[in-house]
Amino acid sequence: MTQQRQTQNSRIDREWWKEAVVYQVYPRSFNDSDGDGIGDIPGITERVDYLDDLGVDVVWLSPVYDSPNHDNGYDIRDYRAINEEFGDMADWERLRDELHDRDMKLIMDLVVNHTSNEHEWFQRSRREEGEYADYYHWVEGEPDEPPNDWESLFGGSAWSWDDEREAWYLHVFNENQPDLNWRNPDVREAVKGVVTWWVEQGIDGFRMDAISHLSKPEGYPAGDPDEPGPSGSEHYTFGPRLGEYLDELGTVVPDGAMSAGEMGGADADDAREFVQRGDCLDMVFHFDHLDVDQADDWTDDNWGEWSLPEFEELMTRNQREVAEPAWDALFLGNHDHPRIVSRFGDESERRRSATCIATFLLTMRGTPYLYQGQELGMTNAEFDDLSEIDDAMTVGLVEDMLESGTVDSFDDVREAVNYRSRDHARTPMQWADDEAAGFSEGDPWLPVNDNYDEINAAEARADDESVFHHYRRLIDLREDDPVFVYGDYDTLVADDEQFYAFTRELDGERRLVVCNWSDEPATFAPADFTADDTEVLLANYDDAPTDPVGATFRPFEAVVYAY
């Protein structure tokens, strides 16, 4: 549903999801209402007022469907049922209504590249029952010889042998997550049925999981050793019929609904192409900007090293080549990534660096996403042993390296694990300085971060200078000012090691954002730039420079100006 708004000089394709700020809830770790140590839907409902106070417009719920939880709900056993640990459909309806009553939207995670191996479809498929026989990628052969050399993104072969059917099945993720065979039109109809059913339940859109892997080439050609990544991933990512499948999926995504596709492996060109393609995807999560601090190998010791100019170059490319011509998802973290302050900020300057990053994120073009706890400046945890890790990806990959002898012990990969583990983002939400951080009255399924006495929502809400209140003010600012949503972007000091500074402009209205993204003071001296009549709209220090050009900005000082 596109409404067009005529402003002085430019036409803007207004959409509610462009003007929204999204908040991602990882239900298992958000809030436990019944004391079993696992977050649940009534627990989320209890916190709707908190989200409303923060000012976010949309809640993206990571999967809440019935699941055996080998990948915490990203392995779905029944698309039309709620995981018993989280509640039931009546609980879900209450959450939906509480959100809608406050003019907030609800989007669901759509995981349809794969199902759980406990899904009825897979059970019937392995028994070769009628139409289900061809619902997954099955290849006959010998039990000791997989069909090809494809590797899973979670470690080991991408093929597992099924004793019941006596054949191999494909899984891009772990062995409990068999890939659906999208070549089969019955599968596509069944998936569209799931989409339609959830739309009928009154949701406002989808975040589409692992969408770049839907299409696999006929004949499953062997991996090319010159290609980066797990063997064969060049075949099972952006496969030949991906666009066609997305177009078909788009036919059941209603006008006015929001859809964001997770596209691992996509760069700016792919992201733009798939958003511009048609009706399926309004925006894409692509991770090229998050590659800046990745080492090449698990045994390397430079995990987490990154440079601001390189990061800025990638973000600027995304602004110019994705967000402006199409649209983009603005994010620096989610349930699969380390905590943002630990990664791109400075834990010893937590409050300033978190608010600096927040300022940058909420003033760019695109739809901003906050991941739970980001608004509190929550930080990473520490992992001393593989047994402390729940994350199926990290466990799978490390076990595979240990088994194959690529590494001798956990010590060889400790740094990489401490950098990469998805559990950093999954430690329970820190609500208060109470037992289990106020997350649960029971024993949390994953230990809470020890720093909950200092970092928690109760404390943050009581302190006007907190990260929480800075996010709240930024969200307010963005919602009242279309320049931040729709304005053009230009970068000012591209090669600077300390400053990330940019302008936004819409119909002659101009904004300037100056972030000293470093722990040292720095003088802002952009070439060929002047700004008259500057007005400070928001700052993370008192007494921000009123005249930015030539001024010294303190460590992690971030100021938003109108000029």
Ligand code: NOJ
């Ligand atoms: C991407 C999700 O974000 C991640 O958590 C999950 O493990 C994989 N897709 C598989 O569904």
